Amino acid sequence: xxQLVESGGGLVKPGGSLRLSCAASGFTFxxxxxxxxxQAPGKGLxxxxxxxxxxxxxxxxxxxxxxxxISRDNAKNSLxxxxxxxxxxxxxxxxxxxxxxxxxxxxxWGQGTLVTVSS
Amino acid sequence: QSVLTQPPSVSAAPGQRVTISCSxxxxxxxxxxxSWYQQLxxxxxxxxxxxxxERPSGIPDRFSGSKSGTSATLGITGLQTGDExxxxxxxxxxxxxxxxxxxxxxxxVL
Numbered sequence: 001x002x003q004l005v006e007s008g009g010g011l012v013k014p015g016g017s018l019r020l021s022c023a024a025s026g027f028t029f030x031x032x033x034x035x036x037x038x039q040a041p042g043k044g045l046x047x048x049x050x051x052x053x054x055x056x057x058x059x060x061x062x063x064x065x066x067x068x069x070i071s072r073d074n075a076k077n078s079l080x081x082x083x084x085x086x087x088x089x090x091x092x093x094x095x096x097x098x099x100x101x102x103x104x105x106x107x108x109w110g111q112g113t114l115v116t117v118s119s
Numbered sequence: 120q121s122v123l124t125q126p127p128s129v130s131a132a133p134g135q136r137v138t139i140s141c142s143x144x145x146x147x148x149x150x151x152x153x154s155w156y157q158q159l160x161x162x163x164x165x166x167x168x169x170x171x172x173e174r175p176s177g178i179p180d181r182f183s184g185s186k187s188g189t190s191a192t193l194g195i196t197g198l199q200t201g202d203e204x205x206x207x208x209x210x211x212x213x214x215x216x217x218x219x220x221x222x223x224x225x226x227x228v229l
Contacts, residue, residue, distance in 0.1 A: 035218070037218075044121065044205075044207065044220060044221070044222045044223040045156070045158075045164065045207050045209070045220040045223070046220065047209075047217060047218035047219070047220065050218070059216055059217055060217075061217050062215070062217075095163055095164075100166070100169055100175075101169065101170065102152060102169075102170075102211070103211070103218075104151070104152075104154070104209065104210060104211040104218045105152070105154040105166065105169040105170070105209070106154070106156075106164075106166060106209075107166045107169070107175060108166075109163040109164055109165070110163065111163055112163055
């Protein structure tokens with residue numbers, strides 16, 4: 001069965017960095033676009049970034065451009081999100097999600113990893 | 120302020136039918152497919168509807184989706200207490216070059 005397991009979240013000071021990982025199993029990872037989506041405490045969903053199956057096509061939401069970098073390693077069935085210059089408003093649960101038929105619908109989600117940016 | 124507009128809350132009695140609206144513009148809903156997600160308390164979102172009206176395998180036909188112009192609607196019939204959740208619409212926004220979600224609608228089954 002499809003499984004997505006995020007890791008790497010935690011408490012970090014403003015201006016700090018964190019690298020999230022998402023381990024995928026149960027499907028051919030290299031065939032699918034993947035995304036990161038976040039949810040601030042008590043708030044709605046916010047899409048962060050997506051990466052094409054080969055890694056050649058990448059998009060970011062404006063608020064993270066220049067600070068976050070999405071990447072993937074198809075040999076390791078893994079998705080990553082490098083987050084630099086973190087701000088308090090980046091505090092959220094970060095989900096990795098598999099894109100279904102299009103880059104903007106998500107058929108499987110991980111359980112999420114909490115990132116807290118606070119001094 | 121979300122790009123897609125949903126009512127903050129809806130409610131209905133068990134067994135009844137409820138609809139949740141999602142309003143956008145020509146740059147998003149008007150020219151792209153819409154998805155709907157259900158988020159039960161404390162869990163990750165789950166895909167309910169994709170490509171406006173398609174259900175993934177395992178999603179009961181009590182859930183349906185439709186789109187007209189720049190608006191989309193999620194319908195749920197035969198409401199159950201287990202349907203109490205937050206529901207989100209989502210699509211691509213061609214002007215923003217990104218995925219956009221509605222602010223979410225909390226469904227209460229009275």
